[in-house]
Amino acid sequence: LLKINYWETYPEHIDSLWKKIIESSLIDDYSNDSKNTFEEDKVFVVNLFKKIIAPNSKLFEFYEDMEISWANDYPLINTLVLNSLKKIKIRSRISFVMKRLYKNDEDADFGVKIIKAVIDNKEMLQDEIGKITPNWDNERIAQIDLILLQMCLSEFLFFDSIPIKVSINEYLEIAKEYSSNKSNIFINGIMDTLSKQLDKDKRINKNKRGLQLFTIFDEI
Incomplete structure (x- = not known):
């Protein structure tokens, strides 16, 4: 699996994603309300992942270059991440833990x-x-x-x-x-x-x- 320190070597992918987020209507709608609830924050993060991060073609190509099996793993990993984001609960550290890929x-x-x-x-x-x-x-x-x-x-x-x-x-x-x-x-x-x-x-x-x-x- 790719480690987070890959981004230190390839910061352009983070920059590209950040620009897309800043330019999106999602950020405008979210920032217009200064009193968002936790659930609204969560919906915002879920939408960012669904609409900007997951479908990003350059990010996909990067993972595919670094990990040959990524094309096959792509739907599974995106589903795991999305489900984990949806299940995050306020003031619950355990809810931030990604679901195990294997049951045992x-x-x-x-x-x-x-x-x-x-x-x-x-x-x-x-x-x-x-x-x-x-x-x-x-x-x-x-x-x-x-x-x-x-x-x-x-x-x-x-x-x-x-x-x-x-x-x-x-x-x-x-x-x-x-x-x-x-x-x-x-x-x-x-x-x-x-x-x-x-x-x-x-x-x-x-x-x-x-x-x-x-x-x-x-x-x-």
């Missing part, structure tokens, strides 16, 4: 664990996928689809608290966002077949939580 340490560690599982077991994962796609060389499968298949298969085998259908649905959503229109159909077919075969071979071992959720999804 397990959630925060998940990304690292799934990547490590894929890297450590890459050959085995590719072999398993190859059994279901005998007429497809790995080179013929889109790289993003192959990665998603490997990640989903890793969840089947190494993450005992995540139900099979939860994993499949999650990677189908990712495929819709980042791959081709037909990828989710391809991935769904491969993972559905793989999950049934692995379950038949008793290679899928889910804990109580995973099994409970699996049962719920089966009943829907």
Whole structure:
């Protein structure tokens, strides 16, 4: 994540934003009333963020240059900031604290664990996928689809608290966002077949939580 001291190196972005704020009608309307309430102050700050800061193209380009994933994180971060601003309460320091991005340490560690599982077991994962796609060389499968298949298969085998259908649905959503229109159909077919075969071979071992959720999804 970018630290606030970046602005010492790139003050022009702060200057640019400040000029836009000063020139906006928002500042005129706000400054005309010398007796604003706390709620009115909060509305003013929220509007500044929504109408000037968040949509600023130069600021977006700066973040994108400094952090390659910013384009993907942009909607989430803006939503978190906006919700935090709206929830600020008078004389309450805790209300100024940004909401946690992850619900707990397990959630925060998940990304690292799934990547490590894929890297450590890459050959085995590719072999398993190859059994279901005998007429497809790995080179013929889109790289993003192959990665998603490997990640989903890793969840089947190494993450005992995540139900099979939860994993499949999650990677189908990712495929819709980042791959081709037909990828989710391809991935769904491969993972559905793989999950049934692995379950038949008793290679899928889910804990109580995973099994409970699996049962719920089966009943829907």
